[in-house]
Amino acid sequence: MPTLSPSAFVVLGLLDRYGPMTPYGLDQRIQGSIGYFWGFPRSQLYSEAARLARFGLVTEVQEAEGRRRRLLSITDAGAAELARWLTQAPTEPAEIRDAGLLRLFFQGSSDQSVEQLAAEQEQAHRGRLAEYVQLVTDAGIPENSPQLLTLTMGMRYEELAIDFWAKIKDGRTQISTSATPACAPTTE
Amino acid sequence: MPTLSPSAFVVLGLLDRYGPMTPYGLDQRIQGSIGYFWGFPRSQLYSEAARLARFGLVTEVQEAEGRRRRLLSITDAGAAELARWLTQAPTEPAEIRDAGLLRLFFQGSSDQSVEQLAAEQEQAHRGRLAEYVQLVTDAGIPENSPQLLTLTMGMRYEELAIDFWAKIKDGRTQISTSATPACAPTTE
DNA sequence: AGACAACCGTACAGCTTGGACCATAGGAAT
DNA sequence: ATTCCTATGGTCCAAGCTGTACGGTTGTCT
Numbered sequence: 001m002p003t004l005s006p007s008a009f010v011v012l013g014l015l016d017r018y019g020p021m022t023p024y025g026l027d028q029r030i031q032g033s034i035g036y037f038w039g040f041p042r043s044q045l046y047s048e049a050a051r052l053a054r055f056g057l058v059t060e061v062q063e064a065e066g067r068r069r070r071l072l073s074i075t076d077a078g079a080a081e082l083a084r085w086l087t088q089a090p091t092e093p094a095e096i097r098d099a100g101l102l103r104l105f106f107q108g109s110s111d112q113s114v115e116q117l118a119a120e121q122e123q124a125h126r127g128r129l130a131e132y133v134q135l136v137t138d139a140g141i142p143e144n145s146p147q148l149l150t151l152t153m154g155m156r157y158e159e160l161a162i163d164f165w166a167k168i169k170d171g172r173t174q175i176s177t178s179a180t181p182a183c184a185p186t187t188e
Numbered sequence: 189m190p191t192l193s194p195s196a197f198v199v200l201g202l203l204d205r206y207g208p209m210t211p212y213g214l215d216q217r218i219q220g221s222i223g224y225f226w227g228f229p230r231s232q233l234y235s236e237a238a239r240l241a242r243f244g245l246v247t248e249v250q251e252a253e254g255r256r257r258r259l260l261s262i263t264d265a266g267a268a269e270l271a272r273w274l275t276q277a278p279t280e281p282a283e284i285r286d287a288g289l290l291r292l293f294f295q296g297s298s299d300q301s302v303e304q305l306a307a308e309q310e311q312a313h314r315g316r317l318a319e320y321v322q323l324v325t326d327a328g329i330p331e332n333s334p335q336l337l338t339l340t341m342g343m344r345y346e347e348l349a350i351d352f353w354a355k356i357k358d359g360r361t362q363i364s365t366s367a368t369p370a371c372a373p374t375t376e
Numbered sequence: 377a378g379a380c381a382a383c384c385g386t387a388c389a390g391c392t393t394g395g396a397c398c399a400t401a402g403g404a405a406t
Numbered sequence: 407a408t409t410c411c412t413a414t415g416g417t418c419c420a421a422g423c424t425g426t427a428c429g430g431t432t433g434t435c436t
Contacts, residue, residue, distance in 0.1 A: 005422080006287050013294035024384050037289050041424055046385070051422095067384050067431055086291060087301050091312055094289075094349070098282035099194050101225050101341060103274055106201035107334040113275050114334065124279055146295040146302065153289060153352050160348055161282070164341050193391075212415050229393055234416070239391095255400050255415050383432070392423065401414075406407100 001055050004081070007040055008057075011048055012082040015058060015074040022069045023049050032135065033147065036154055046070075057081055100124070100165075118169035122162055129158035189243050192269070195228055196245075199236055200270040203246060203262040210257050211237050220323065221335065224342060234258075245269055288312070288353075306357035310350055317346035 014029050015021060021029070023045040030040050049072055052058040057078035062070045074082070100121040107114050132155045135141070141148045202217050203209060209217070211233040218228050237260055240246040245266030250258045262270070288309040295302050320343045323329070329336045 002421090006290055007423090009290070009294065017294070022384070027384095034290065034293050037284055037286065037293070039283055039285075039424095041426095043386085043388095043425075044423060047422085062385095069384065082294070086294060087304070089287065089291060091308055092287050093312065093316060094284065094286035095227055096225055096282065096342070096345060097227075097285055098225065099277065099280050100282060101338050102194055102197070102222070103277060104334050105222050105225070105338040106197065106205070106270070106274060109330065109333050116275070120279055124281065128281060142297065145297050146292050149356065150289050150293045153349075154284070156348055156352065157284060157345070160344055161341075164344065168337065190390090195392090210415070215415095227393095229395095231394075231418085232392060235391085250416095257415065378436085380435080381433090384430085386429080387427085389426100390424085393421080395420100396418085398417080399415085402412090404409100404411080406409075 004052075004085075005048075006038060007044065007048055008052060009082060009085050010034060010038060010040060011045070011052060011072075012057060012074055012078050012085075015072055016079055016082055020071050020073040022071055024069075026072070032139070034150070036132075037150065052078065098161075104168075115169055115171075118165045122165040122169060125158050125161040125165065129155060129162065132158065192240075192273075193236075194226060195232065195236055196240060197270060197273050198222060198226060198228060199233070199240060199260075200245060200262055200266050200273075203260055204267055204270055208259050208261040210259055212257075214260070220327070222338075224320075225338065240266065286349075292356075303357055303359075306353045310353040310357060313346050313349040313353065317343060317350065320346065 010030065011026060014026055018029065023042075026045055026049075027040075027042050049058060049060060049070065053060045053072075055077075057075055059073050059075055060070050061073075062068055100117065103117055104114070107117065132151060136148070136151060136155075141151065198218065199214060202214055206217065211230075214233055215228075215230050222228075237246060237248060237258065241248045241260075243265075245263055247261050247263055248258050249261075250256055288305065291305055292302070295305065320339060324336070324339060324343075329339065
């Protein structure tokens, strides 16, 4: 069995937590929760499910007629694979895939279009933060759950981004890192 | 001409800033700078260059023998396209592609493996931060340049991540967002 | 009945990814 | 000189991923 992609574990994780679902149902779950942190286009869900079925990690039962739903269920092998991933994973480095930062990087030093970019980005991040706040209040996310923690990180990131772009917009470009200079890696 | 991918603009941007280069040279530039924010596998550089050449945004001149280098140069059309992207772009939302957060999301509430995960992640982010610090001191990044700003954001993100995971590790899970609750999006 | 929205699946061209492989050039060591 | 090592530079390719468009089904409202 080849190594599974992180997306595969999104499928396994959701099936494990919420029980059998159709790919469509998975899509609903993903949008508005983990989709913010790990994008997952709908079209991939079907192929991903098929792949997982091929490896025996989920079972697929398709209705013969009508909507021809594919009901997915996680198998014992799938649950085991998930558990293994949850505890011991290779920890690929994170990557901030932010087109705004990319554009900033390629701006000329004197370009005053930087300020325009900063204003745009600040707005965008404010919007995203508002979505998160909405999620926390509306959706029934259990207190002290890992889901809430994840979302908290998302909000903190948005706050950081808002502050970052706002300072650029106002011309207060800070060179040094923030107040508390988190120290170098501990020797191990 | 189809819409270009962000990666295409990485190529255009580097050629525009540093002058003609081989794909290999681009790769060197990317690793250790913008590569942290927008991953770009080497093999894609050649196809991306070919695509840009097809659209007339760069010119490719390949040596007939020896190392058969492909020297890439940005064309006027390419520079125009770049300038257009720099000023007016559609601003796709950012996405934190962090496998660590993904794993956190799928942890069970009572799992004490959360702490182990947090410890791992904290270490990883400390390492990444150290790389950034190295870059700032070593590489000749101009003061007050957009490149330095981008890197600053990277460092601030790492500090945030370190703090986030450290708190989880120590069991101090904070529900609310950080001190200054950056306000809702301004009405527009 | 008809219109409409939500539900659910399929198809596919083009792009991306990771890794393996090969070949050249320059320098260092024997 | 010959060998070896490393950096340089390119090519290939099977998989997987992405976006988008399309086509049916079911429930609901009028």
